[in-house]
Amino acid sequence: MTANTLPNSSSNALPLLGRSQSELTEWVVSQGQPSYRGKQLHDWLYNKGARNLADITVFPKSWREEFALNPTAEIGRAEIHLHKQTRDGTEKFLLKLADGEIVETVGIPTSKRLTVCVSTQVGCPMACDFCATGKGGFRRNLAKHEIIDQVLTVQEVMQQRVSHIVFMGMGEPLLNYENLVGAIAVINKDIGIGQRNITVSTVGIPNQIPRFAEEHLQVTLAVSLHAPTQEVRAQVIPSADRYPLIALMDDCREYVEITGRRISFEYTLLAGVNDSAEQAKELAHLIRGFQSHVNIIPYNTVSDADYKRPSERAIQTFVQVLEDYKVTVSVRRTRGLEADAACGQLRGQHQKTLAKSI
Numbered sequence: 024m025t026a027n028t029l030p031n032s033s034s035n036a037l038p039l040l041g042r043s044q045s046e047l048t049e050w051v052v053s054q055g056q057p058s059y060r061g062k063q064l065h066d067w068l069y070n071k072g073a074r075n076l077a078d079i080t081v082f083p084k085s086w087r088e089e090f091a092l093n094p095t096a097e098i099g100r101a102e103i104h105l106h107k108q109t110r111d112g113t114e115k116f117l118l119k120l121a122d123g124e125i126v127e128t129v130g131i132p133t134s135k136r137l138t139v140c141v142s143t144q145v146g147c148p149m150a151c152d153f154c155a156t157g158k159g160g161f162r163r164n165l166a167k168h169e170i171i172d173q174v175l176t177v178q179e180v181m182q183q184r185v186s187h188i189v190f191m192g193m194g195e196p197l198l199n200y201e202n203l204v205g206a207i208a209v210i211n212k213d214i215g216i217g218q219r220n221i222t223v224s225t226v227g228i229p230n231q232i233p234r235f236a237e238e239h240l241q242v243t244l245a246v247s248l249h250a251p252t253q254e255v256r257a258q259v260i261p262s263a264d265r266y267p268l269i270a271l272m273d274d275c276r277e278y279v280e281i282t283g284r285r286i287s288f289e290y291t292l293l294a295g296v297n298d299s300a301e302q303a304k305e306l307a308h309l310i311r312g313f314q315s316h317v318n319i320i321p322y323n324t325v326s327d328a329d330y331k332r333p334s335e336r337a338i339q340t341f342v343q344v345l346e347d348y349k350v351t352v353s354v355r356r357t358r359g360l361e362a363d364a365a366c367g368q369l370r371g372q373h374q375k376t377l378a379k380s381i
């Protein structure tokens with residue numbers, strides 16, 4: 024049996040993906056190899072896309088064969104389960120993890136950029152009422168290497184260097200704190216993506232925003248507000264009961280004090296729920312003093328949620344009111360809609376197809 028025919032995961036093997044150059048060097052030395060092989064391994068993992076140790080042709084044949092017989096480690100790459108391209112250039116991937124779970128990732132090319140929308144959990148426990156991932160339930164946190172794998176996969180398949188990362192895929196990043204922070208370090212140091220080009224989006228978890236501030240990273244924190252009042256927010260975000268808007272805003276203020284960085288607020292616009300001109304005014308008051316940027320996301324229809332996307336006119340009015348209050352606003356125009364591009368939708372479709380076929 025060659026290493027190429029080995030199953031992707033052997034139960035007690037620890038993944039090499041996600042380790043730093045010095046950790047990889049430690050590992051090659053523990054295998055009786057000279058330390059310079061650590062640098063080679065690092066290069067093959069993060070630049071050359073090696074999926075198996077046997078693929079690393081700079082390694083001696085005898086060592087590669089030894090590996091095939093007795094794997095004491097594995098790289099830990101996931102299998103590409105599905106790859107969909109859309110007319111606007113967005114590419115969606117479903118990755119199959121070693122335990123068979125499926126996770127979604129999206130590559131979004133814009134002029135010179137390639138942004139990857141990365142997942143941090145399989146499913147999500149937050150259960151926001153309008154979100155496809157939330158509707159699908161929660162399975163587990165992603166391991167550090169499973170987060171990093173998404174970036175490498177998009178880079179390899181789209182044959183373009185990834186320039187930006189948004190943690191806006193499936194899951195709540197701050198509920199998978201250690202792996203999130205660990206993955207950011209690798210994405211930055213080992214894959215070479217600048218921290219300023221990384222955005223972490225959260226709906227807010229008690230104590231985690233000030234904790235994240237103490238990491239003193241140069242990344243952008245995006246906070247999903249979705250409502251200017253506690254009452255409306257609690258209607259769409261179940262966790263708002265346990266973590267009220269007032270406490271979330273206090274934590275955001277603390278974050279700004281600790282880091283000196285601006286927060287970007289996200290606001291999914293839901294017709295008749297949070298899209299009135301009055302609510303835009305309330306939102307402007309809520310974020311007064313933050314010098315923040317507001318990212319409006321007109322609702323993407325999710326088949327089993329009862330919301331509607333606001334009209335173009337309602338979107339424009341909402342934006343105009345915010346701008347009148349000197350708030351900088353952008354509207355996220357959904358790309359790749361025809362490939363079920365909105366969060367968690369591709370995996371959602373996949374789950375339904377599976378259910379039908381069982």
Ligand code: SAH
Binds near residue numbers: 245292323365
């Ligand atoms: N858990 C993180 C990341 C979620 S995805 C968070 O809550 O921030 C990124 C953004 O897309 C979040 O603001 C999320 O609320 C929003 N979103 C999810 N489903 C959506 C939908 N169907 N239409 C529009 N925005 C959606």
